[in-house]
Amino acid sequence: MSSNGAAAPPPAKRPGHVDMNDEEIIAGISKGNINISSGETVSATENIASDRRDMMLAEFERRRKARLVTVPTDDAEVKARLRSMDEPICLFGEGPAHRRDRLRELLAERGEHFTSAAEKQAEADTEAKTKQQDEIWYHEGPAELQAARRFIANFSLPRANQRLKNARIQRARPNPEKYAQTQELHKRLRSLVSTASQIGDTRPLSFCRFAPNSKLLATCSWSGLCKLWSVPDCEEIRVLRGHNTRVGSLAFHPQATVSLSPSCANMASCDADGVIKLWNLESDTPIQSIGEHEERVSRVEYHPSGQYLASTCFDNSWRLWDLEKNMEILFQEGHTAPVYSVSFQCDGSLVATGGMDACGRVWDLRTGRCVMLCDGHLKSVLAIDFSPNGYTLATGSEDNSVFIWDLRKKECAHNVPAHTNLVSQVAYEKNAGDYLVSSSYDNTIKVWSSSNAAPLKTLGGHTGRVMGVDVAPDGKYIASVSYDRTFKLWSPE
Numbered sequence: 385m386s387s388n389g390a391a392a393p394p395p396a397k398r399p400g401h402v403d404m405n406d407e408e409i410i411a412g413i414s415k416g417n418i419n420i421s422s423g424e425t426v427s428a429t430e431n432i433a434s435d436r437r438d439m440m441l442a443e444f445e446r447r448r449k450a451r452l453v454t455v456p457t458d459d460a461e462v463k464a465r466l467r468s469m470d471e472p473i474c475l476f477g478e479g480p481a482h483r484r485d486r487l488r489e490l491l492a493e494r495g496e497h498f499t500s501a502a503e504k505q506a507e508a509d510t511e512a513k514t515k516q517q518d519e520i521w522y523h524e525g526p527a528e529l530q531a532a533r534r535f536i537a538n539f540s541l542p543r544a545n546q547r548l549k550n551a552r553i554q555r556a557r558p559n560p561e562k563y564a565q566t567q568e569l570h571k572r573l574r575s576l577v578s579t580a581s582q583i584g585d586t587r588p589l590s591f592c593r594f595a596p597n598s599k600l601l602a603t604c605s606w607s608g609l610c611k612l613w614s615v616p617d618c619e620e621i622r623v624l625r626g627h628n629t630r631v632g633s634l635a636f637h638p639q640a641t642v643s644l645s646p647s648c649a650n651m652a653s654c655d656a657d658g659v660i661k662l663w664n665l666e667s668d669t670p671i672q673s674i675g676e677h678e679e680r681v682s683r684v685e686y687h688p689s690g691q692y693l694a695s696t697c698f699d700n701s702w703r704l705w706d707l708e709k710n711m712e713i714l715f716q717e718g719h720t721a722p723v724y725s726v727s728f729q730c731d732g733s734l735v736a737t738g739g740m741d742a743c744g745r746v747w748d749l750r751t752g753r754c755v756m757l758c759d760g761h762l763k764s765v766l767a768i769d770f771s772p773n774g775y776t777l778a779t780g781s782e783d784n785s786v787f788i789w790d791l792r793k794k795e796c797a798h799n800v801p802a803h804t805n806l807v808s809q810v811a812y813e814k815n816a817g818d819y820l821v822s823s824s825y826d827n828t829i830k831v832w833s834s835s836n837a838a839p840l841k842t843l844g845g846h847t848g849r850v851m852g853v854d855v856a857p858d859g860k861y862i863a864s865v866s867y868d869r870t871f872k873l874w875s876p877e
Contacts, residue, residue, distance in 0.1 A: 450492035455484050462487050469494070525752075528706060529713045532692065537750040539689050540733035547731060547774050554816075566835070569818055572876045573831050573840045576862065580873040581845070582618040585609060589865035591633040591852045597641040598856040601863055602651065603871055604631035610653055610663070615861060616873055624663055626670040627655040633683045633852075638690045640665070649707065652693055654681035660695055662707075674705055675712055682724045688732040698722035702737050704749075718745055718754055725768040727777075734791075736777055738765030744779045746791065756794050760787055767810040771817035771834065778820055780807030786822055788837055798837035802830060809852045813859055821862055825849035829864050829874070843874055 456462050459480040463473040466487055474483065554562075585605035592603045600621070604610045608627035613620060632654050640650035646665040649672060654660045658677030661670035679698035686693055692713075693705045702723045704714035719739035727736050734755070738744045744758030744765050758765075758779055767780035776797075777789040786807055788798040803824035810822045812834070819840065820832045829843040829850055848867035855862055862874040 446492060450488050453488045453491045455488050455491065457484075459483065466490075526713060528709065528711065532704070532706060532713050533750050533752070535691070536687075536689070536732055540731040540750070543688070543731045544733065544774070551773070566818075570833065570840055573819060575876045576831065576841050576843060576874045577877050578843070578845050578872050579861075579875045580616055580618045581870055582613070582872075583869055584611065584613075584865065584871045585869055588848070588867040588869055589851060589871055590631060592863045592865040592871055593634055593636055593854050594856045594861075594863060595636050595641040596638060596857055598858040598860065600641060601871070601873075602634050602636065603865055604634050604653060605869075606630040608655065610634055610651075612665075613871075615856070616875075618871075618873065622665075622668055624651075624653075624668050624670070626661050626663075627653065627659065628657065630656045632656065632681060635684050635686050635693075637686055638688055644690075652684045652686065654684045654695060656680045658697070660684060660693070660705075672710070674707075674710065677703075679722070682722070683726050685726045685728060687728055688730060694726050694728070694735060696723040696726045696737060700739070702726060714752075716747065716752075718747075719743065721764070724764060724766050727769045729770045730772050730774055734770075736768050736770060738768040738779055740764035742781070742783075744768055744777070744789075746777065756789075756791060758787065758789050758796075760796050760799070761785065763806075767807055767822075769810050769812050769820075771812045771820075772815060773817050776812075776817065776834070778810045778812065780810040780822055782806040784824070786810060786820075786832070786837075788820075788834075800832065800837045802832075803828065805849070808850060809854075811853055811855050813855050814857045815859060821853050821855055823850040823853035823864055827866075829853050829862070831862075845872060846870065 456465065462480070462483050466473045469490060471490060478486070584603045585607050587606040589603050589605045592601060594601055599615050601613045601615050602610060603613065608629055608631055610624035610631060611620060612622045634651055634653040637644055637650050644650055648664060649662040650665050651663040652660060653663065658679055658681050660674040660681060662672040662674065664671050674693070677695070677697050677699070681695050681697050683696045684693060691707060693707055694702060695705065696702045700719050700722060701715055701717050703712050703716065705711070706713045719737065719741050721739050721741035723737050723739045725738035729735070733748065733750055734746055735749055736744060736746045742761045742763055742765060745754050746756040746758070747753070748755045758777070761779065761781040761783055763782035765779050765781050769778050771777070775791045777791060779787045779789065784801065784803045784805060784807065786800040786802040787796050788800070789795070790797040802822050803826045805825035808823050808825060810820060813819050817834050820834050821829060822832065823829050827844065827846050827849055830839060831841040831843070832838065833840055846864065846866040846868055850864050850866050853862065853864045860875060863871060864874070865871045
């Protein structure tokens, strides 16, 4: 109503406008015909940015997974893997590097563990073959082997009892007394010098071994000759002729020069033709030959009883021979490469072998089982020797190291980076194993403490690589043979 009392005209209606009172609006809302927003709005720009961010995160995640995928480096294997995934093995202008990247992208996209049906079958075959190889299986041995196992068990048990008895007596000694004795021994070893040197042959010497009475030294060489020398005069006593090629090693019977008759077989030697010959101390020709090996024989060693002989062969086996019956009673496999070195435990119950598969194995001769695997070297195990204490084993390798193994714990007690070239031989002191000697192609011989593998003395004097070393049973001398065709005797000043 205007100020003069006249009624005001109604407001003009906008085109398309519908007048609705409050009741009609409430009724429409209740029926769901009218939607009321809370005032929130969604921008189209924000939706686009969110989608782009999700795509970028997904791409980053895909690239991260692709970087973690392992692909072969060999181009042939890459192509084979692409072919198994039903992908082209080569694209136009694609090189090996781009092909690997493409395989990595495909594996990241499909999953790193994607395998085709052919690959799954190949993996199944490989697993079945591995399982079959891991199964324990046995050859049926001859009756002579069963008799030998019984003999060795009866032979070794009294010796083991005596060894343990001596160990208890040694342990009961006062510590100051044992310490003083050790110090005196180390002082004597640090004074070792070369007391004799002799040209042994016209070709490199390959091995040496003291006789049990310590008064004879036997050497062998690449000329096929074996020679006996007096100790300490280094006078030639006898030349043994019988091999036609390189002689790898030789060994004395445990009772040779002590109680065994000189006319009996006192020595054994082997050569690269796979021939083993037995010698007495009265003739310069062999008295007997043992069965032919098809491959090279690198080492021979007498069992402590003297009744059996072990030989290591390049056919990945080692063998045990009955010398009384002149027959092979055990053909033992287990190494995956040529077997190079062998050593018997002092009791006679165990034998250790070292192979060019970088492993050493300890075998129980009473049962035929491998009771310990000495796995740790990176290259061939070329030397192996038991300590007289019966539970310590030393191995020397082409990786320039010497490992000391504890059979009680079945683990490596010391890992010694011993030399700068391969280790050709290791030898314990024969009575108590108080020290260890190693020879190497770095032209040196080194003496080590057996208790903590500490270096005591380095013996230098050879002008060529040292092929072998041995310690006299009486402990007075150390002998070494070299590629320079000489052998030397070392003793304290």
